[in-house]
Amino acid sequence: MIIRTILVAAVSVFALSACQETPSETAKDVTEARQEATQDNKEARQDANDNRVQSDVNVNEARQDMANNDASAMRKITAAESEAMTVAAKSKYDVAMTEAKGRYDIEAEKCDGLKDMSNDACVSTNKATFAADEARIIATRDAEVLAATYVE
Numbered sequence: 001m002i003i004r005t006i007l008v009a010a011v012s013v014f015a016l017s018a019c020q021e022t023p024s025e026t027a028k029d030v031t032e033a034r035q036e037a038t039q040d041n042k043e044a045r046q047d048a049n050d051n052r053v054q055s056d057v058n059v060n061e062a063r064q065d066m067a068n069n070d071a072s073a074m075r076k077i078t079a080a081e082s083e084a085m086t087v088a089a090k091s092k093y094d095v096a097m098t099e100a101k102g103r104y105d106i107e108a109e110k111c112d113g114l115k116d117m118s119n120d121a122c123v124s125t126n127k128a129t130f131a132a133d134e135a136r137i138i139a140t141r142d143a144e145v146l147a148a149t150y151v152e
Helices: 002-019 023-112 116-150
Strands: none
Touching: 023 116
């Protein structure tokens, strides 16, 4: 049994010595592992950087799309506002002209009750007043229509 134990011990020592690396082999393996780890880290950093760059590009594209859509929507809103301002200006013009014409007609009827020079003076004054009202109303309408074209 002692021989058998010695034989098993000898085989075990021999087996262990065959599996064990020398210090230079270990150093070589460590160096290779470091190089692989360095390369893997470099590639991982590059992949991460590429992913960040691509995601930044995607965000910028999305922002540009949003800006384009917002600009398009803003142009539509602006056009609608401009049109509404123009319609309002023309509507106010129509109302103001109707009121001015009504005042003119009322004064004309009053002038008809006057005789001679009084009638002439009344008619002249009435026409001048209507002309001034008309000029003011047209100028107001034109200014408002012009302002509608500059809506931003």
